[in-house]
Amino acid sequence: xxxxxxxxxxxxxxxxAAAAFYESVGFExxxxxxxxxxxxxxxxxxxxxxxxxxAADTGLPALGEGFRGVTLAMNLDSAADVDRTxxxxxxxxxxxxxxxxxxxxxxxSGYVADPDGHLWEIAHNPSRALMRIDEHGRLRLTPPxxx
Amino acid sequence: xxxxxxxxxxxxxxxxAAAAFYESVGFExxxxxxxxxxxxxxxxxxxxxxxxxxAADTGLPALGEGFRGVTLAMNLDSAADVDRTxxxxxxxxxxxxxxxxxxxxxxxSGYVADPDGHLWEIAHNPSRALMRIDEHGRLRLTPPxxx
Numbered sequence: 001x002x003x004x005x006x007x008x009x010x011x012x013x014x015x016x017a018a019a020a021f022y023e024s025v026g027f028e029x030x031x032x033x034x035x036x037x038x039x040x041x042x043x044x045x046x047x048x049x050x051x052x053x054x055a056a057d058t059g060l061p062a063l064g065e066g067f068r069g070v071t072l073a074m075n076l077d078s079a080a081d082v083d084r085t086x087x088x089x090x091x092x093x094x095x096x097x098x099x100x101x102x103x104x105x106x107x108x109s110g111y112v113a114d115p116d117g118h119l120w121e122i123a124h125n126p127s128r129a130l131m132r133i134d135e136h137g138r139l140r141l142t143p144p145x146x147x
Numbered sequence: 148x149x150x151x152x153x154x155x156x157x158x159x160x161x162x163x164a165a166a167a168f169y170e171s172v173g174f175e176x177x178x179x180x181x182x183x184x185x186x187x188x189x190x191x192x193x194x195x196x197x198x199x200x201x202a203a204d205t206g207l208p209a210l211g212e213g214f215r216g217v218t219l220a221m222n223l224d225s226a227a228d229v230d231r232t233x234x235x236x237x238x239x240x241x242x243x244x245x246x247x248x249x250x251x252x253x254x255x256s257g258y259v260a261d262p263d264g265h266l267w268e269i270a271h272n273p274s275r276a277l278m279r280i281d282e283h284g285r286l287r288l289t290p291p292x293x294x
Contacts (some may be wrong), residue, residue, distance in 0.1 A: 066210020
């Protein structure tokens with residue numbers, strides 16, 4: 001058993017529309033098979049797949065409104081970058097869920113929902129105690145600290 | 148705007164219990180702040196945070212039962228590895244949602260739910276047309292194919 005997290009699949013109402021949305025906020029539509037689209041990221045790759053088809057693949061009923069217990073996050077270089085990216089996502093069709101604001105953990109962040117309700121936190125974290133962005137733009141958790 | 152996906156936060160009912168579960172299936176509890184735990188993966192890092200606290204952080208009501216529209220996936224080296232890992236996760240307290248089976252896309256996969264209902268697909272994909280695992284154990288989407 002190891003630490004693999006290889007793919008995140010988001011259930012979406014319209015695969016083509018969802019792919020167009022993610023392209024419009026800066027992602028690349030790497031493989032588009034019609035029923036499923038794969039997009040690279042700085043971390044785990046994303047897949048976009050029909051909500052009903054994905055539910056059927058798991059064998060579960062296609063329920064689930066309200067908070068779904070998952071947030072995806074992007075970590076930017078400044079509070080100004082957060083505000084700008086938040087506005088860009090909303091201009092591209094995302095829903096403004098919570099406007100960026102100063103957080104008690106020292107950062108600046110807000111939440112948008114993509115057109116299918118998947119939540120993204122757009123954040124700036126000035127601390128390097130727990131994590132930093134490496135030279136490839138990937139978030140790295142720092143080594144454990146003895147406290 | 149770029150392709151950052153830096154952190155995936157899962158809402159959980161009991162942060163300590165969830166962290167113990169992920170340790171028991173092979174992940175590392177890198178930073179444990181009590182209210183939130185950070186775990187490295189081969190891709191995007193995972194965070195475990197209280198379901199109600201995460202809902203409150205987004206500003207949304209803490210609803211959401213049934214299928215939540217998100218699956219996480221790990222891609223293993225063989226069908227036998229899939230069966231073994233599936234059994235290991237269930238032995239560690241995960242729910243067997245769909246037993247591993249041959250899939251129409253040519254692979255072998257099944258679904259487990261972690262103790263908070265987050266779905267993981269445990270899969271083997273023999274094709275290298277769309278993706279392959281690199282020397283660091285990370286899934287890489289292959290370059291686009293002209294069709």
